[in-house]
Amino acid sequence: MSLPAPTADNRAVVTGASSGIGTALAEELASRGYSLILIARRGDLLAELGQRLTERYGITAEVRAVDLSNREQRAPLAQELASRNIAILCNNAGVATFGPLAKLDLAFERDIMELNAVAVHDLSLAVMPGMIERRAGGILITGSAAGNMPIPNNATYAASKAFTNSFSESLRGELKEYGVHVTLLAPGPVRTDNPDQEEVGTKIPEFIWVTAPHTAKITIDALARNKMRVVPGLISKGMSLAGQFGPRSLTSVVVGAAYKKMGN
Template sequence: MSLPNPTPSARAVVTGASSGIGEALAMDLASRGHSLILVARRGEVMESLAETLRAEHGVEVEVRACDLSDRDARAALVTEITGREISVLCNNAGIATFGPVADLDAAYERAQVELNAVAVHDLTLAVLPGMLKRKSGAILMVGSAAGNMPIPHNATYAATKAFVNTFSESLRGELKGSGVSVTLLAPGPVRTEEPDPADASIVDRLVPDFLWISSEYTAKVSLDGLAENKMRVVPGIISKAMSVAGQYSPRAVVAPIVGTFYKKLGS
């Protein structure tokens, strides 16, 4: 199995564990018997999740409230996990912005690069030496179908996810036979919470309910994919369609079509 067996001393790290896909990954890992380190900014939300997971699954759950886009805050976490027995790393935390980069808040765009790309790189480099020494480890990289194509009006997000997608699949090639596996999750839209009908986004309004996939389903197929040592997990019909369009269509053709759709998201 490429997902290491849980042990009392090992920890699975999940970033972005306070909501959405990350929360679902934490719940699924705990149900598989893995003790956890939960990372996000909202410590109190994670403490409440930790309490539930300890009670329901009898696992150890540690909480680290950390702004991963802040280099100093991140450095402390990097130092800690470098010295810990980390069996699984789920690089999940991420944010997205919509609209022309020139009109968006520059500091927030930089924070997005730090969180979506640089933190992923930092945390991976922190756990790799220990995993390689133990000849055991599993890394789930949460990229996106958006990382397969140029997306005007979502430029910083698409570029950071292109980094994650390529880093994941490149690193995987380097680690073949090492006992450490890397799987990329590259989803399209995942419904992480029920939309308020009065305030539904254009994506919520355009995509019919049956085409949406849930955080719980996404977490399950991702961890199954990690256990099966899959290169890439692309859950759901929309994700698969976006993946094919992004990978096999000329980028010059795709960019203006996707850009028109994302322009509406930005407005």
């Protein structure tokens, strides 16, 4: 089975669409003819993106300014998606923090778990029954190479991405018989226009980064083929393999030390 073709009625949903990989995924899907539902907190940026994609590709772009870490805001969105013809759901929104957990804003760390893990679960469950009924659809989940290993000084993010990585690959096995594709995007560092990335970006060598447009293209291609996992970039592939097969007592120390520098 292939992904549903774009129609006037169906939509591709992208969370975290206001910047970075989310913006690149939205543009990639629009270039393939999909009309969109764009979701993020910053409605002004979504409106600008929606207008640009509509003018460039002739698609329809709906905007939903929602804080996905907030359950009260998320619930009506999940209800709407459950009632719509969703061809593709890109569960992309996510946030990372760096440093010892005890020294971070603990309320914000709880919000990260809601955003990175619980919201992914909620929205996937919302669209899943419709996709099963239509026997077609695609769910993309942005996990991370960080979800393959314990990472001191990145504890909440790594744990939340461990959930998304496992959830995505488990769900794929369950939905395959219904013709529903599920693909995990597990990137390492991806260069984006997100200003929050600037300080961290100076502490990571330039050759490690891959671009957001390249990541978006190979990811949607992988979803179309129902590939289990896509890991963009050679360095990211090395990080992924080290996290999956390296001794965790060693990898957690090495990577944790590097993340401590980013926290500082």
